[in-house]
Amino acid sequence: MDFKTALFYIFSAILVIAALRVITARNPVHAVLFLVLAFFNASGIWFLLQAEFLAIALIVVYVGAVMVLFLFVIMMLDINLERLRQGFWNNLWLGGPIAVLMAVEMAAVLSTRSFGLEAMPAPTPATGSNAKALGAAIYTDYVYPFELASIVLLVALIAAVVLNLRQRRDHKQQHPARQIAVKRKDSVRIVSMPAEKE
Amino acid sequence: MNFVMPDLYPASAEIFILLMACVVLLADLFAGKGRRWLAYLLAQLTLVGCFVITVLTRDGQNVTTFSNMFVSDMLADFLKLVLYPAVAVMLVYSREYLAARKLDRGEFYVLVLFATLGMMVMISANHFLSVYLGLELLALSLYALVAIDRDSARATEAAMKYFVLGAMASGLLLYGMSMVYGAVGSLDLFEVGQRVATGGGDRAVLVFGLVFIVSGLAFKLGVVPFHMWIPDVYHGAPTAVTLFIGSAPKLAAFAITLRMLVIGLNGLAEHWQTMLMFLAALSIALGNLAAIAQTNIKRMLAYSAISHMGFMLLGLLSGLTGPEGMLDQTFAALNAYSSAMFYAIAYVLMSLGAFGMVLLLSRAGFEAENIEDFKGLNKRSPWFAAMMMILMFSMAGVPFFVGFFAKFAVLQAVVAAGHVWLAVFAVLFSLIGAFYYLRVVKVMYFDAPTDMAPLEAPPDMRILLSLNGIAVALLGLLPGGVFDYAIFATYGFIAGY
Numbered sequence: 001m002d003f004k005t006a007l008f009y010i011f012s013a014i015l016v017i018a019a020l021r022v023i024t025a026r027n028p029v030h031a032v033l034f035l036v037l038a039f040f041n042a043s044g045i046w047f048l049l050q051a052e053f054l055a056i057a058l059i060v061v062y063v064g065a066v067m068v069l070f071l072f073v074i075m076m077l078d079i080n081l082e083r084l085r086q087g088f089w090n091n092l093w094l095g096g097p098i099a100v101l102m103a104v105e106m107a108a109v110l111s112t113r114s115f116g117l118e119a120m121p122a123p124t125p126a127t128g129s130n131a132k133a134l135g136a137a138i139y140t141d142y143v144y145p146f147e148l149a150s151i152v153l154l155v156a157l158i159a160a161v162v163l164n165l166r167q168r169r170d171h172k173q174q175h176p177a178r179q180i181a182v183k184r185k186d187s188v189r190i191v192s193m194p195a196e197k198e
Numbered sequence: 199m200n201f202v203m204p205d206l207y208p209a210s211a212e213i214f215i216l217l218m219a220c221v222v223l224l225a226d227l228f229a230g231k232g233r234r235w236l237a238y239l240l241a242q243l244t245l246v247g248c249f250v251i252t253v254l255t256r257d258g259q260n261v262t263t264f265s266n267m268f269v270s271d272m273l274a275d276f277l278k279l280v281l282y283p284a285v286a287v288m289l290v291y292s293r294e295y296l297a298a299r300k301l302d303r304g305e306f307y308v309l310v311l312f313a314t315l316g317m318m319v320m321i322s323a324n325h326f327l328s329v330y331l332g333l334e335l336l337a338l339s340l341y342a343l344v345a346i347d348r349d350s351a352r353a354t355e356a357a358m359k360y361f362v363l364g365a366m367a368s369g370l371l372l373y374g375m376s377m378v379y380g381a382v383g384s385l386d387l388f389e390v391g392q393r394v395a396t397g398g399g400d401r402a403v404l405v406f407g408l409v410f411i412v413s414g415l416a417f418k419l420g421v422v423p424f425h426m427w428i429p430d431v432y433h434g435a436p437t438a439v440t441l442f443i444g445s446a447p448k449l450a451a452f453a454i455t456l457r458m459l460v461i462g463l464n465g466l467a468e469h470w471q472t473m474l475m476f477l478a479a480l481s482i483a484l485g486n487l488a489a490i491a492q493t494n495i496k497r498m499l500a501y502s503a504i505s506h507m508g509f510m511l512l513g514l515l516s517g518l519t520g521p522e523g524m525l526d527q528t529f530a531a532l533n534a535y536s537s538a539m540f541y542a543i544a545y546v547l548m549s550l551g552a553f554g555m556v557l558l559l560s561r562a563g564f565e566a567e568n569i570e571d572f573k574g575l576n577k578r579s580p581w582f583a584a585m586m587m588i589l590m591f592s593m594a595g596v597p598f599f600v601g602f603f604a605k606f607a608v609l610q611a612v613v614a615a616g617h618v619w620l621a622v623f624a625v626l627f628s629l630i631g632a633f634y635y636l637r638v639v640k641v642m643y644f645d646a647p648t649d650m651a652p653l654e655a656p657p658d659m660r661i662l663l664s665l666n667g668i669a670v671a672l673l674g675l676l677p678g679g680v681f682d683y684a685i686f687a688t689y690g691f692i693a694g695y
Contacts, residue, residue: 079403114402140201143265148319148331151216152338155312158223159342162305166348 006049015041026081028074032067039063049123053130205263208270211251211278212318217597218244219311226304237304238293241311245286249316251277256689262324266386268695269324272690273456276683277321277449284446284546289396290662291554292438294655298562301347301436309346310442313339319448326375326385326462330368333418336450337364340443346433356434363417363427371414373541377407378463387462394465394555408466411458412473419451419507422480429488432500437560437567440496441553444503445546448510452542454534455514460692466518474515475620481508483625486631495569498634499552502593506545512624513538516615532692534611536684537604543680544592544604544673551589551666558582558663561654572638574647582653583642585667592670595628596633599674607681 018038025031037063046055109115138146206213209506226237256275282652289310295354296302312461316335323329341364347488350458375385383593393399418426432440458471516534559566559575566572592599593622607629612621655663673680 082659109406112402114400114406119400119403141265143204144267145325145327145331148328148335151312151315152335153330155309155335155342156336158305158308158312159338162303162309162342163345163348 008045011041011044011048015045028079028081029071032070032074036063036067037066039144050127051130053134066195200422204265207255207262208237208261208574209268209322210255211248212315212322212612214251215311215315215318218247218580219308219315220647222304222311223308226308229304234297234302234304238289238302238305241289242286244311245282245289245314249279249282252282263397266388267306267325267328267359268319268322269320271499272687273453274322274374274564275591276687277453278318280543280546281314281317281321281446281449284449284550284619285310285442287550287554287666288438288442288445290658291550291557292441293362293558294659295436295438295560298560299347299436301438303346306343309339309343313442314446316444318570319677320450321453323454323457324387324461325391325450326387326458328662329458330372330375332450333371333454333571334368336447337368338498340364340439340447342590343442344431346439347436349441350436352434356431359434360558361425367414369425373613374407374412374414377403381407387457390462391464394463404463405469408463408469409473411455412470412477415451415455416477418659419455419511420504421447421477421502421507421511422484425481425484425504428613429497429500429505432493432503433496433567437496437553437556437565440665441550441557444499444549444553446683448507448542448546450539451508456538459514460517460535466584469576471515475617476509478508478511479620479623481505481511482627486627486634489634492515492634493569494567494639495572496553498569499549499556502631502634503545503549505627506541506593508625509605509608510538510541510545512620513541516608516611516617530611530614530666532685532688533607535692536688537611538683539684539688540677540681541604541608543684544600545666547670547673548589551585551663551670552593554659554666555582555586555589555662556657558653558655561651567599569638569641571649572642573645573649577640577647579653581664586642587639588667588671590635590638590685592674594632596632597674600670601674603674603677603681607677608674638671 015038018041020036021034022031022038039058043055043058043080046052048056113119201320206492222240222244226234229236252275254502256270256272258272260269260271263270274396289307293302294304311337316332316337316339317327319332319335323332341357341361344360345354347353378390378399379385379404381391382393383399384393394404413424417427420428432444433625436445459467474558485501485503485508489498489501489505492501517531517536556566559571559658588599592601595602595605605624609621611626612624
């Protein structure tokens with residue numbers, strides 16, 4: 001067993017254990033941290049395949065952005081763990097057999113020859129710079145889907161603003177322009193009163 | 199490495215609508231609250247502009263651009279020329295409704311234009327990636343439109359359901375596409391078609407992928423057993439948005455189904471024809487039976503949409519395939535595909551009219567949602583009662599309205615393909631379905647009105663709705679012109695490959 005194969009087994013073993021802990025951890029914050037660990041190991045496997053751009057993108061995008069956002073959401077929502085676990089034993093008689101059935105079905109499909117290792121040989125590792133090759137493909141042959149994806153993001157942005165921007169009536173605001181434009185007569189009233197004797 | 203600038207000319211209409219959507223977005227921002235009509239006017243002008251551009255740039259040839267991801271053929275041109283008026287009519291119908299509920303913000307028109315762009319991309323898609331991205335562009339705009347009335351709990355719930363189920367359907371579709379890609383090593387529909395037809399790729403993997411693709415498409419078309427979102431979304435969304443969801447997107451969904459199954463996976467036709475047969479039969483049965491139990495007209499029309507989509511699938515599955523999975527160019531196959539296309543167009547026309555009538559009866563603070571709200575419409579407005587009667591008769595398939603002719607053409611194709619029992623089954627359930635359409639007519643003519651408020655609709659909507667009803671009646675008498683166009687478009691589409 002050479003060094004790369006050994007590395008692969010180490011990464012894979014940690015990946016599988018971390019993924020299992022994601023669904024078994026009692027505390028959601030721990031689950032998120034295990035997911036981060038799983039992502040790191042998946043990115044390690046990508047490095048072994050010499051797909052360095054995807055490996056770094058996985059860390060930057062998923063670990064750096066998505067999971068941090070996830071952590072914020074979990075901390076902000078006050079999740080009642082007891083209520084999440086309610087009904088586990090009551091629904092097990094239905095959920096358990098279905099889960100077993102699905103696992104058996106997936107195993108049956110994957111163990112056929114069509115999906116076996118002979119039909120789908122391991123890809124040859126890429127040579128040269130991944131980022132350069134991806135960039136060349138995206139900006140030439142795939143420029144149309146690339147532009148479409150950018151429009152989809154624009155629509156997502158517009159939709160998020162439409163659905164969330166509210167002008168609140170009870171909101172107190174300062175208007176600097178109106179503060180500057182204030183005149184003496186707006187704030188001071190000079191009243192002439194007759195002199196009075198005590 | 200040399201980069202060839204893609205030919206932008208065939209995609210002029212798409213580029214124009216994209217630019218105009220951004221212009222509407224900015225113009226509405228600077229126009230302010232007092233000038234809401236500006237966004238509406240610009241959106242309508244954009245659709246007119248697109249129509250003119252598509253008429254000017256069409257040449258009857260199959261032109262592909264953007265590395266074969268975009269195709270401009272007769273099918274695309276024809277469906278787009280039907281799409282623009284459908285969206286424009288929807289904007290006219292919904293204007294008063296939106297204004298009365300303070301939903302006529304500029305973003306509504308921007309999202310409608312982006313959704314239209316998504317549909318145009320789908321209609322012109324020649325690559326799995328463009329199919330998927332067009333679909334997502336349409337779906338994302340629709341999710342936001344359903345939820346645009348933020349204070350309505352029902353609309354928010356509908357949007358949530360639509361979003362979750364829509365995301366799952368997109369996942370299924372993507373999974374199927376990746377399986378096909380794994381088997382044949384290409385995403386280009388034409389190349390996939392070639393490789394599948396010549397026996398390339400592992401059959402088991404291909405069929406596996408096909409199952410996922412058909413399930414994803416069935417979700418998007420809303421046919422049984424993937425129909426659960428349709429009644430809730432149609433019911434929960436503001437009626438103007440229901441009108442939009444229920445009309446133009448059906449054309450785009452038809453286009454991607456035709457392109458993916460007939461061009462890309464024609465070599466597997468024996469498999470998908472059987473799958474579509476089950477989907478169609480179940481939809482026609484469940485759609486018509488469940489519609490009988492509805493008291494809400496939006497839900498009733500939703501179940502009717504399910505049965506109509508089932509009927510459209512009947513046309514799609516009746517195209518015979520030639521030997522060795524090659525595309526069949528015989529008249530029978532052309533007839534089957536063009537009958538399905540004609541059905542989709544006729545359904546869009548009827549659906550626009552029917553939801554337009556629901557909008558016509560609604561006013562500020564009142565939603566004409568229940569079938570009871572149509573009580574005694576004949577006493578309030580005999581003319582519009584007659585229009586609704588035409589629309590209902592046409593949906594039920596009473597001769598000689600356009601719905602009858604569309605059903606007739608589809609059934610002819612089904613019989614020609616040798617599925618006589620399927621045709622008999624479809625006719626029987628159409629007869630059952632006629633009950634709930636005729637109930638609306640009975641309520642309008644024989645019940646006493648409970649609400650004598652005069653109809654408050656602007657003249658443009660009244661005129662357009664009348665024209666819509668008359669078109670449904672006239673197209674049933676003289677369907678030849680549109681049907682010929684559908685055959686030409688299908689012929690151009692198949693012969694180009």
